[in-house]
Amino acid sequence: MLLRILLLSCLxxxxxxxxLGVVYSKHESRRLFIALQSEIAARDELNVEWGRLQLEQSTWQAHARLEDEARERLRMVMPGVQSTVIIRP
Structure with a gap:
């Protein structure tokens, strides 16, 4: 009888x-999933910013290329201060 009670207590x-292990592992799983979702959102924001930066870089490159073409092919130069005329209304 004592052996049965001891076995039942151990079980x-x-x-x-x-x-308790199942509860802890489920809690840890949920915590890690929330952290994963947060990192995915941060990654998505960084991808959007990267796209904006690439677009901005291509815009700046287009302006620089246009200016280089104007200087080389058309021999255009920026006007000096003496040749700048300001028209007032």
């Missing part, structure tokens, strides 16, 4: 520890 203890 109850093992069941309790197992249940």
């Amino acid at each position: 109850l203890l093992a069941l309790t520890i197992s249940a």
